[in-house]
Amino acid sequence: MQIALTKKLSKAMGVNPPAAHEYKNPLFSWTANWTKVWDNRRAEDMLVLVNNATRFTVAIYQVKRKDLKNVAKIMKTAITNTLLSMNLNPDLVEEYMQLAGEVEFTQNSNRQTASWVAKAGLECAFYVGNEYNGIAKMFSDTVGVSANYRIVNYSGNSSEGFYPYKAMIIALSELTGKQAYKYRAFELMITLDLEVYKAVRRIIVPADIEFVCLHKVLQSVFSWQNYHLYDFTIFGDNNRVAVARLVSFEEDLDYDEDAILMEGHILSEFFPEHEDMVYTYDMGDNWEHEIQLVRVIEEHDEESPYLLDASGQTPPEDVGGIGGFMSFREIMLNPSHPEYGAMKEWAKYWTLELADWKSRPRVINV
Template sequence: MQIALTKKLADAEGIKAPFAREDENPLFSWTANWTKVWDNRRSEDMIVLVNNATRFTVAIYQVKRKDLKNVAEMMRTAISNTLLYMNFNPELVGEYMRLAGAVGFVQNRSRQTAAWVTKAGLECAFYVGNEYNGIAKMFSDTVGVSANYRPVNYSGNVNESFIPYQAMINALSELTGKQAYKYRAFELLVTLDLEVYVAVRRIIVPADIEFARFHKVLQSVFDWQNCHLYDFTIFEGNKRIPVARIIPFEEGLEYDKDAFLMKGHTLSEFLPEHKHMLYTYDMGDNWEHEIRLMRVIEDHDKESPFLLEASGQTPPEDVGGVGGFVNFREIRLNPSHPEYGEMKEWAKYWTMELSDWKRRPRVIHD
């Protein structure tokens, strides 16, 4: 595997790399840069790699100067982890990493690939800035995932644009002769009872999806804004006997010492042994989403998370729970109501019905 280093990264590593080999397969070639996410940091804190054939992005955050001594292995691991995070067939990923071989560093002399990795670095920095506060100590080598869902190569002829992850999965399937996706998945029915109707979302998710990512999927399909606290509660059978409560932040343990911190925990730890759970979002409005396991798909061969079905509009944020929503909805259904104009202005772009796009089956890019 040939990795071309920018001058900044080569200088930081203190190595004088040879020139790149012109005959190297671009699918086994990457360009890497060391960049900064936070302006108030003295040193760089993220390594970004872009594949020269597909423009697939891999990013590692937080990387300190002392970590650079192990950067070759760190890069290989990050490439593998990012592909696996996106549910690429583990056999396909393993074969690609075997064929790519050990990391060999070279000098980057291409202005084009330098521009690619700079652009990818900006996109990854925006993602990190939105996801993390920049204060807490954390490490992630999959923060480049979101960049792979955006089209590239569209500055000239728009017909030549493509999506990096699609280009990567196609290239790896052709290279290895293995199917693109192969993993265990769950089909889930998620319902939100709003008294006047039930909002329903039927989705497929990887069995090994972490709760933190599952939360993002639910936020997306229910069109929430991710601005309130939440938790998950697992139940024993149909008896509604709580088995476990899963929370996102350590501070929550002060109020419930028996709760689990969700970091590192996956759905497969509880499903299919337990088939029901509750996702509660916004402890004030108390939106309780019932989650039921419909089926286990042992060898799922398609991309996910995936929305199969959607019906019923979600209430606007901070409407006051189910009771507040019922009252709000009655006002919005009556243009002659004295509070109609005020409620319409407050809800801004909220609509009474789901749009055609929100009902359409689609891949959920978290």
């Protein structure tokens, strides 16, 4: 595996690698840079790698100068973890890493790949900035995942653009001859009862999806804006006795000492042993989403999280719970109502009916 270093990174590592050479298969060739996430910090704190064949991004945050002595191992582990975090077949990932071989550092002199890795660094910095407060200590070698779902090589002609994750999957499948996906998954039915109708979403998610990620999936398919607190409550079979309640912040534990901090916990810890769960979003409006396990897919061979179907429009944020929504909906159904104009302006682009594109089957990118 050839990893071409930018001048900044090679200087920080204290090495003077040879010039990069052309690999027979550019799939084994990467370009790497060391960059900042936060403008108010002196030192760089994120390593970014871009694959020269597919523009697939791998990013590692936080990386300090002292960590660079083990950078080859850190990079290989990050490539593996990023691919696995996207639910790719572990056998496929293992074979790729074996075929790629040991890391060979070279000096990057390719302006195009240098621009690719710089752009990927900005994408990853935006992601970290949105997801993380930058105060507490954190290490993650999968923060590059989101960048791979953004179209690249787009210069006004849509036929030239492509998604890095799709390009990487195709390339790895052709290289190894193995299927791209092979993992355990759950089909879930999520119902938000609004009394006048029900908003229902049927999705497929990895069995080992973390609750923090499941929250993002639910926010996406129900068109919420992630403005408020949330939790997950798991119930025992055939009763409404809570088995566990998972919360997102340590401060939440002050109000419920029996709650569990959800960080690091995955769905398969509770499903399929239990089959009933409630996701509550916005403790003021109290939107309770009933989550039911429909089936277990032992060897799922397609991409997920995936929306199978959807029905029923979601209320706008901060409408005032079910009671507030019913009053709001009544006004929106009557253009002659004296409050219609004000409500329409407040609701902005909200519509009474769920848009067709929101109900179509699709991959859920979060």
